[in-house]
Amino acid sequence: MRLHSLTLRDFRGVKDRTVRLPALGTTVVVGDNEVGKSSLVEAFGLIFDLPDDSKSTRIRDIQPVGQDVGPEVTVELSLGSKELTYTKSWLKNRSTELTVVDFDGRRMSWTGREAHNEAERLFHQHVDPVLWQTLMVSQGQSLVLPTPADAEPLITAVTAESGTPVDGASMPLVTAVEHEYLRYWTRGGRATGDFARSEKAVVAAELTAAQALKAMEEVQQDIRRAERLALDLDDVANRLTDHLTSVEELRERKKATDEILLRRDSVKSRAETARARLENHTRTRVERERLLDEVERFTKTDAELIERRTDAETVAKTAADMVHAAEAALAEVVELKDARRTDVQEAERRVSELMDRAELDRLLGQQTELVDVRARIAAAGTILDRIKVDDALVAALEDAHAAVVEARAALAAGVPEVSVRRLGAEPVELSGTGLDAGSGGVPAELGFDESAELLVSGELVVGVPGQVEVTVRAGGEAATLRSRVDDAVRREKDLLKKAGVKDVAAARELLRKADTASAELHEARRTERSLTAGGDPGERIAVLTARLGPDEPEELSDQQAAVEGVPGQMSLFEEFVSPHDTLFDDFELPVSEPDDLTGAQRALDEARDGLAEAERLLRDAEFAAAQARKAADEDRSEAQNARARAEIAAERLAAAVEALEVARGVLDDEAVAAVEAEATSEVEAVLEELTGVQEQVDAAGADQVAGELADALAVAGRLQGERDTLRDALRTTEGRLEQSGRDGLATRRDVAELELAAVRSEHDSLRRRAEAARRVFETLSRHRSEAQTKYSEPLQSRIESLGRSVYGPSFRVWLDDDLAVSERELDGTRLPVEALSTGAQEQLAIITRLAISHLVSTGEHSVPVIFDDALGWSDKARLRDMGALLGRAGDHGQVIILTCMPDRYEYVPKATFIKLDA
Amino acid sequence: MGVGVCWVGRLSVAQVSVLTAMEESITFLHSSDWQLGMMRRFLGPDGQARWGQARLDAVARIGDVATSTGAAFVVVTGDVFEHNQVERQTILRACEALKRIPVPVVLLPGNHDALEPGSLWTSAQWQAHAPEHVTVLTDTTPLEIMPGVEIVGAPWRSRRPLSDPAAPGYADLKPVAGTTRILLAHGQLTSLSGGMSDVPTIDQAALEAAVADGRLQYVGLGDRHSTTQVTERIWFSGTQEVTSPEEDDPGNVLKVTVGGGEIEVEPVRVGAWHMVDHRAELFDEESLQGLEDWFAELPEKERTYVRLAGDGSLALPLLSRLDAMIDAQGEVFASVERWAKFWTVRPAPDAADLDALQLSGPARAAMEELRQALAAGDEGAGAALSLMHRLARDAG
Structure with missing residues (x-):
């Protein structure tokens, strides 16, 4: 198709405009916004799409606003070998006219609907809609990459160029194969739909069938178990029957032997009775013998015990006497020990008292010394309080005095020394300032021959009234020297006043006195501390004074009297202990109470020795008394025992004699022996009879029959138990089988297997079909992919060829199954198109369209390439290259560019520029 | 285990003569x-x-x-x-x-x-x-x-x-x-x-x-x-x-x-059901038609189970037809089952089959690859080839 001209009348804002387009080459239609560039494209679409009586809103939209006019479009174009002039007006003055001039000059015209239909038919006959849509780029669509796989002219072109057969006719088959494949498989190759469901159904049916089969296997096992149990039960029942027969036979035998056993029991019973009677008589005889023996034995024992009792009583009496003597001696020694304890206590009291008195004397001396020391402390303190001089003050005084001397020496050296002597009678008056007369003052007047040595640091006026007045004035330095002397003197005076002395020597003396007082004070305080180290002596003195009391001589007298009382007691003791004289040989009592501590201490020691000795004597006496008591107790006890035993022996003897008499009263000694012999004979006779009966029992085996019967009954019981167990097990198994019968397990199994077979069959069928579908799909897809690769090559190489004129030799592209560019490589970097810049994407889209146009240009189905407002994202360098490319594209077909920015296309060579005025 | 499986040859049932003078029978x-x-x-x-x-x-x-x-x-x-x-x-x-x-x-x-x-x-x-x-x-x-x-x-x-x-x-x-x-x-x-x-x-x-x-x-x-x-x-x-x-x-x-x-x-x-085995040699359209006729002649189809043994090879269109036929008969009969142990019918695609589909490019290449794999003994390729043939035919 080639567009030759396009005329718009009353179309949107265009009143009447005709644009003529070259059939070949690149045409740039330039116009400002709103002048109707895009309307040209729109008008071309409308004239072929909508009949003149269309009520479409698209028609309403193109009617000029506010004008009751009908939009009209006329297009002149070539379709194959036909030249068409096609005019259509809508709304008002609706009309359609088509004139077609064939290649041989034949002209045909149509009007109205026929014209529309014929135009539409011719258009669709020559223009592939996909290609047309691909190459006509509306405003704002320049970025969209074309996907031209369904454009038949392109496919035809690339197929022809690649030599690969056209596949277009197979598309319905491809769709059908894919549809068939997707019935069974997902695109990812997983089973789906009925096929997937049948897989699950098979698994479920297998599970159900396995469960049903297992249930039936358990039934079969139960049947076999029941059969086995039934056989075992029969066997046990037969054995039980046989055994019960044996039991009955044994019962019969037992009945027959029971009579013999009864007779044996009777003889046994009589034998027992006779044996018991014999034992009774034997016991009587033994008892009689025992009584006789007892009487004899007790008589002898009684005599022995009476003799032993008499001896014991004698010994006990002697022991009691000895105890009495020992206890008397013990009482004496106790008294002695108490007296000696009193002595010790008295001696201890005396020692304590003397120690207190010595302590009191010491404390009194200490208190006197303390009073003296405290007086010394007070005196020294008074002295120290009065003396205000210390080492620093004396040092300061000495320094001040030295300063006075030094200042005066300087004054003397630096000021005039005026010596004035009164020689005559006339009074000589001295006055002035800054005068220094040494230690004395400056006399106001000199007596005769009295002189004055004056240092003049100020002004000295020596006058003789009425005669002369001499004024001596010191020089410049004199005043300063004078002032220094005055300052030194004043400081010295201040210090002396502070020290309270008249001069330095006095101060030194006071300082010496203060040191002496301070040493005294220190010494006195040290002494005081040592005296009060053990506490205030006064308090201790008060305690001791209170303890000793005022009446010491009388107390001592009492003590003495107490001591003197001891000899009486001693004599008493001596009298008591006379049998033990040797024990008291070294014992002496203190005669008098010593006055000194040493003597008292010695007396105490002696008293303690006396007490210790007394305590030793006491322990010995206590031991002797205890021994005597113990011996006496033992002897007394022995005597009591002897008495008791003698009494018991007498009683037992009496009782034995009485018992013997009683027994003899019943049966005398001879009769006892006779009845025993008789009983013995009776026993022997019965035992002989029992032996005979037992021989009969043994011969009949009567004793074994009962045992055999018991054993047989036990075996029968066991067999019955075994039979019952088997019967129960059989019933249980039969119960299960009955239940399985009620449950119809075999039917369930058959149904489950039937269902399994059905779903398996269904699944096998589906699987065969699914596998077939997959095989077809994969085989076809593989062949299509290979073919696709082949016929994408011409387009790919064409795009790369065009692109290299813009980007250079490293430019490469890859196409996908839709023949759309998917990736671009530049300078070794390969990127998906989505990753490219907007400008690069637009350039790639334009290059691809130009390549498509180039490929289809030789066929009768070629169409113009139309760009409405493109290259908005390219820089100047790229605009230059793209412009060159667009220009070259015109060599192969009709390229139409609509723009309001003509400078974007100034680099398009050989372009025809058409300017649309407003 | 049941022992009712007939694994020996057919036994003829003797014709029983009718007794004419059976006393106290x-x-x-x-x-x-x-x-x-x-x-x-x-x-x-x-x-x-x-x-x-x-x-x-x-x-x-x-x-x-x-x-x-x-x-x-x-x-x-x-x-x-x-x-x-x-x-x-x-x-x-x-x-x-x-x-x-x-x-x-x-x-x-x-x-x-x-x-x-x-x-x-x-x-x-x-x-x-x-x-x-x-x-x-x-x-x-x-x-x-x-x-x-x-x-x-x-x-x-x-x-x-x-x-x-x-x-x-x-x-x-x-x-x-x-x-x-x-x-x-x-x-x-x-x-x-x-x-x-x-x-x-x-x-x-x-x-x-x-x-x-x-x-x-x-x-x-x-x-x-x-x-x-x-x-x-x-x-x-x-x-x-x-x-x-x-x-x-x-x-x-x-x-x-x-x-x-x-x-x-x-x-x-007293029985009303039938269970039959049938063996078919399938190699061309005529043999396929023979099988269809056999199915058609069977009586009481809804009470009949057919276990089908098959051998031979069929062109892809015939194989598709066979599949469709068995599927359809399975709806009519109580059950029609391929006898896996004796089912060896294989697809036999030839160039004419593929040409008839007017495939080109990758589709043609894929189908050719599958055909060659099948010829080399790849059983899985047969099913895939059949499927692809059917899809191509339906898509065309």
């Missing part, structure tokens, strides 16, 4: 192998339901035959039920069918419904619903079904008998003058089993000896589903309704008239 019906509750996977759920009902209907028709023939009683020689553990519904429906038989019925437990522990015959379900005129032989004690007629039987007490399963029924018997004695037994005959049976078989010679010495006047056997005459007085009645295409003349009940030293046995058809 008795007529009864002999049937066996009802195997109620049996299922056949090849029938599908619907076919299975209808076939199961047909087996019960055939039992009911035995009652009709009893009425029409004046039979005094009916004996069933084993395998009345498919299992001892059939569902309750099967038992109840069997009882209802038995009630349709107006004369006494004597049932013999067979290997499928042996009198083993948990047997259906001792179950509360059976005993609660069994009709009063039905007797189950549970031991070998002779049953005087009517004066002068004794039925002796050898019920199976286990599925694994240790010896001739018929012998206990007649071993200790002596001939009794004036008494017609009928033996009911179940199992394969030694003479017919070919030594292949895995359970003890029935000694045919011993049976014939018992018949010959007058101990038995008729021996009714079960287990073989085909109606089979062994001797004049020894018969397999066969199943009342066909269970397998291998069976030969199933679906009969035997009308037996015995007495006065004579016997007359007549098979009476």
